Amino acid sequence: xxxxxxIWSILIAQIMLGLAMAFAFFRMVRGPRAQDRILxxxxxxxNAMLMLLTFGIRTANTLYFESAxxxxxxxxxxxxxxxxxxMRGEIIE
Amino acid sequence: xxxxxxxxxxxxVAALLIVGAVFSLLAAIGILRFPDLYxxxxxxxxxxxxxxxxxxxxxxxxxxxxxxxxxxxxxFFFFVLTAPISAHLxxxxxHQAGYKLTKLSVVDQLPQKEEPRRR
Numbered sequence: 001x002x003x004x005x006x007i008w009s010i011l012i013a014q015i016m017l018g019l020a021m022a023f024a025f026f027r028m029v030r031g032p033r034a035q036d037r038i039l040x041x042x043x044x045x046x047n048a049m050l051m052l053l054t055f056g057i058r059t060a061n062t063l064y065f066e067s068a069x070x071x072x073x074x075x076x077x078x079x080x081x082x083x084x085x086x087m088r089g090e091i092i093e
Numbered sequence: 094x095x096x097x098x099x100x101x102x103x104x105x106v107a108a109l110l111i112v113g114a115v116f117s118l119l120a121a122i123g124i125l126r127f128p129d130l131y132x133x134x135x136x137x138x139x140x141x142x143x144x145x146x147x148x149x150x151x152x153x154x155x156x157x158x159x160x161x162x163x164x165x166x167x168x169f170f171f172f173v174l175t176a177p178i179s180a181h182l183x184x185x186x187x188h189q190a191g192y193k194l195t196k197l198s199v200v201d202q203l204p205q206k207e208e209p210r211r212r
Contacts, residue, residue: 009107013114020121035187053152076175083182
C-alpha cells in the first residue's frame with residue numbers, strides 16, 4: 001500500500017518532469033536571442049537533475065543522489081560562465 | 094518499524110514529490126509562454142528553486158538516513174544561494190546588450206545603454 005503510493009507518485013512526477021524538460025528544450029532551440037537559449041539550458045539541466053533524483057528514489061540507490069548534486073554544481077558554473085561571456089566577451093579577465 | 098509511522102513517511106514523500114514536480118512544470122510552462130526574457134527568468138528562478146528544493150527534500154526523507162537528509166538540505170541551500178546569482182547575471186547581460194522589455198511592461202528604471210565598465 002505505502003510502496004504503491006510512492007511508485008505512482010514517482011511515475012506522475014517523472015511524466016511532469018519530462019514535460020518540463022521538453023518545454024525547456026523547445027525554448028533552447030527556438031529562443032529568439034542567446035540569453036533565452038541559456039535560460040532554456042539552465043532549466044533543462046535543473047530538470048534533468050530532478051529526474052535523476054526520482055530515479056534514485058525508485059531504485060533506492062544513493063549513487064544517483066551524489067551525481068545529481070554534481071550535475072547541479074557544474075550547471076551553475078556553466079551558466080555563470082555563459083553569462084559572463086555574454087556580458088564581457090571573455091570569461092577570465 | 095511502526096507501520097503507522099512508515100505509512101506517514103510514505104504519504105509525506107509522495108506529497109513532496111507531486112508538489113515539487115508541479116512547481117517544476119509550472120516553471121517550464123512560464124519559460125515557454127511568457128513574452129520576454131525578464132518575465133521568463135522570473136518564473137524560472139522562483140518556481141524552479143522551490144520545486145527542486147521540495148524534490149531534494151523528498152529524496153532526503155525517503156532515504157531515512159541522516160547523512161542523505163543533511164546533504165539534501167545542503168543542496169537546497171546551494172540552490173537558494175545560486176539561482177538568484179545566475180538569474181541576475183543573465184538579466185544584466187541581456188539589459189546591457191539592449192534586450193528590449195515587452196510592450197506590456199510599464200517602466201524600466203535602469204538606463205538602457207549602460208557604459209561597459211573598465212578595469
